[in-house]
Amino acid sequence: MSEKPVAARPPERAEVFPPTLREVMLRPWWLGMLAFALLVAAVFAWLGQWQLGRAIDTNPPPPGATEQVRPLADVVAPGAYLPEPLVGQRVEVTGTFVPGDFLVVSSRYNDGVAGYWVTGQLRLDATAPTSLAVALGWAADRESADAAASALNDAPADTVTLVGRLIADEGPAAPPREGPATEMTRMSPAALLGWWHDVDDLNVYRPYLVADAGETLPDGLVAIDSPAPEEGSGVNWLNVFYAAEWAIFAGFAFYMWYRLARDAWEKEVEALEEAAAGAGPPGD
Incomplete structure (x- = not known):
């Protein structure tokens, strides 16, 4: 009595594990993008510091100087x-x-x-x-x-x-x-x-x-009312606002790097999941 040939079993498909977000961020491309974001943030931080330095008058005129x-x-x-x-x-x-x-x-x-x-x-x-x-x-x-x-x-x-x-x-x-x-x-x-x-x-x-009103002022004219200017606070709030804007821009540079890296990670995970679903279970 002849033995029936044993059917060859299909090779098992290796399970693919998607990368983590940290792994994607540590890739050379995204490390380079992080370095670029750091450079942009440093420029924005310098501009913010410059605006803040202009916002505060460190040597204001004494009261009554005018x-x-x-x-x-x-x-x-x-x-x-x-x-x-x-x-x-x-x-x-x-x-x-x-x-x-x-x-x-x-x-x-x-x-x-x-x-x-x-x-x-x-x-x-x-x-x-x-x-x-x-x-x-x-x-x-x-x-x-x-x-x-x-x-x-x-x-x-x-x-x-x-x-x-x-x-x-x-x-x-x-x-x-x-x-x-x-x-x-x-x-x-x-x-x-x-x-x-x-x-x-x-x-x-x-x-x-x-x-000022003089003795030779012609008839019909009176002295011009010109009061002393108000004493300033020594702080230019418009420059303070600009400095805060530059700080926000510096933080936004890091956010953009994180958002782009996360989008790339999500697309890669989604592509792997779609590939695994399209291949079907082993033996099909």
């Missing part, structure tokens, strides 16, 4: 921007007003009342032609302001010494639609320069001076 009268040349140079701690600084300056350059600026407020400023070009005693825009006085109506400006333009040019508060340039603006094309609503030396005379090779200060 009320000490200083020479104009010691505070700011012609053409330079007025630093923030010096906005509102009281200064002294000597010069001569240029006849014909007393102009009116509208939309000026004194104690909450709308009115007009009369301004002039003060030519300073300097080696090179240099001028400073000066706000001399305030009027409640345009007629009084125009009359005061006309009287000043007709007066003889004498050397004067002024004391007042230095204010940053407001920047020029287009005239209002309902007003004449020559109307100025901003106190801007750049805009006034376009109307001044004898301006060839002229150096002009960017800030302007709000002069």
